[in-house]
Amino acid sequence: MSSAPKLHLGLFNQPLGRHVAGWRQPEFKGSSTDIRWVAELASLAERGKFDFYFLADSLVGPAPGSTKRAGNLEPLTVLSALSVTTSRIGLAGTATTTFSEPYNLARQFASLDHISGGRAAWNVVTSTWNAAAGNFGADKLPDHAARYERAREFVKVVKGLWDSWDDGAVIADKESGHYIDPARIRQLGHDGAHFSVAGALNVPRPPQGHPIIIQAGASDDGRDLAAETADVIFSAQDNIEDSRKFTADLRQRASAKGRSVPPFVMPGVLPIVARTRAEAEDIYAGLEEKTDITEGLDQLSQRWGFDLSAYPLDEPPPAPVFSGNLFSDGYSRRVLLEERARREGLTLRQLARVAIASRGHRLFVGSAKELADDFEAWFTTGAADGFNIIPPYLPGSLHAFVDLVVPELQRRGLFRQDYTGTTLREHLGLERPARR
Template sequence: MSAGKLHLNAFLMGVGHHEAAWRHPRTNPNALDDVAHFQHLARVAERGRFDSVFLADGVQVWGDVRHSTANRFEPITLLTALAQVTDHIGLIATASTGFSEPYNLARLFASLDHISGGRAGWNIVTTAGDRSAQNFNREVNTEHARRYQRADEFLDVVTALWDSWEDDALVVDAESGVFADESKVHEINHRGEFFAVRGPLNAVRSPQGHPLLVQAGSSEDGKNFAATWAEAVFTAQQTHEEATTFYADLKRRVRAHGRPADSVKVLPGLVPILGSTEAEARRLATELDDLIIPTRAVRQLTELIGVDLTHHPLDQPLPALPPVSHINGAKSRFELVRDLAEREKLTLRQLLGRLGGGRGHQVLAGTPEQIADHIEHWFTTGAADGFNIMAPLLPSGLEEFVDHVVPLLRARDLFRSDYTGHTLREHYGLPRPTSRYTPAATSQRT
């Protein structure tokens, strides 16, 4: 349970989160090539007073090229374009600590934060999979725990770079010719196991100080990383019981790291398949599942959990899976899929249908009232601080959510009627960090 209102993020994925969305008559797959499509989505989410929009990303071609939609846009650049047509909504981009340099990434996010007037967020991923590593001079990817060690040091460096210009470093006195007070611009002189970075960053401090830090890893390493760094957590939870357990566990870890429990917002994914009746919603879900191409879905599942299922018969139960300790990919997603298949005794084909809508995120077909009931239930019972809304079809699914679900949430006093702040941090009710280089006494006085 959260003290304030709930938070909503719109996860923008092409023409919809359902893997067959692009084949459905309610979408236009040519929109994938169209910045205006994504700008429309951002405007719709802003009309709904969402906290933020979010773009996923990776550093390889993902899935089955023949049957999967293909990328055009990189998230930080696309969000820069969305910033030009919106005024309030937060802009969260995925980027990898595994295959970037901290100086470059600190700069890109600082720039997005400057350009958007304080609306940038970074969804931090470590990047699993050998295919990704093979685009960056390596045969195999780094082992799971080591990826998080690198991520941890990466964040040390990036946040120090963001702090390297104090807020009041600029003087800008044309008369004397003093542009900056050099005593407030700091080398960071980081020397660690993975990185040596002198600094300062070649960008003054951005409106939020630090762009919002978001994270989605739900493994042991992932949760500890989140407890250390994250301010919002995207997570896939299939049942209320699992969600409350995850929520309580994460908040406990956050407190154990000396941070207030509400300094991290937990946002489970939700794929709302909306209809004016439950039957209509179920018909849409069935239409979409019928468009799934099994070979593509098996390949995607193989990549998702890191276990090769491409030769497994579709109508048999899953084979015995290796212990999670042998998985070097997304460990928590592996466990979620394994538990779902075991709990419901699903064949491979049935499992594909369950995953096709949201790749492990909860899919809920129903009326706006039913979706609002679910959100209220989870929000008021310690399962969520908000939701990562993953519309199955875009833009229609997001438009319907904004027009029909958001008003119900407002009527129940669960969600804001208008923005009260301007920055992404303000929407999530999170403080603006003080630069680590600003003396504590000074920052208390000002």
């Protein structure tokens, strides 16, 4: 049993919890800017033998007059701090290709990989909200296809920069006075449609060769980029059949691009678990008591691009929600919500409550054994290679997962008993890429 494939676990962490009412629970004690609190959560995930700790990012501030949650720290800064408070868990951060430059981002992630001893991962995003454009001197985002075209070249340049140093380029020869071997460092000389980058990078080649690449796009452009460049896909499916089709499609696309090892597909899951289903349902009810339906309506309105607050709450969502015009920003989350509304015949109020609780991912409420059964079914039938765990409230939901669910997965031989390597590539079972 020990030699059988193991599922992978990432912690997609938001220090305030994913559920909008998570920070209002009596047990919550931290803040979004308290590095000691963030380090405590990362250490808890490391105790649970998670593959990686994953931070999202946002490039917009709170709307005028808003009282909603806002104000997270910049991911790479946080992960650099966590690199010295943890020793094994991977450290994944989000960085956009739309409002960044390849050279600077390449050196940042190379630096994080060196600092952490080979545990860095880059979550490649193209940005999805027009509000971010105004913070970077633009009226609106480039269109969807243009963003992905830029992203494809961006990733190519970053990998080229990581490869601009040979592994043995630093010789530190005290007798000759030569610190580097110039024959082992090459200029990149990239001149493309979006970027002109001379190189070489000013940081030696990362310990992993290339830090792990994570990608979350679900449109055709997003899937193609993931199939070509990603090691891990952060997906959003709320039923096993859709996830099985998504995973099969990604594997087929990766094979068509000549990849022998396809990306790992890891759907997001918000677990509210306890020793019994009744206990878990009580926790969920407590969260729901502290939510306002307008939170869900605001989220739906933002996702669909028009105001849903004027429509009757106890009738089906308006026709534009089911228009199928989904080839634009936030693709995967809208697909998930639209299909669930259609499948279950939800009213607008019910759909808003789903949005409040799940924030675009799958919510699971039940016992630890039931969640282990669920994960085993998804894993063994090819629907997923693992899961990104998104704690709805903290620290309780993460403690419950680490203390109740992880031991059950280990007992079944589905998850590691301990780390066997020191780098994130080793956790994922991926070879270190040769320098191109």
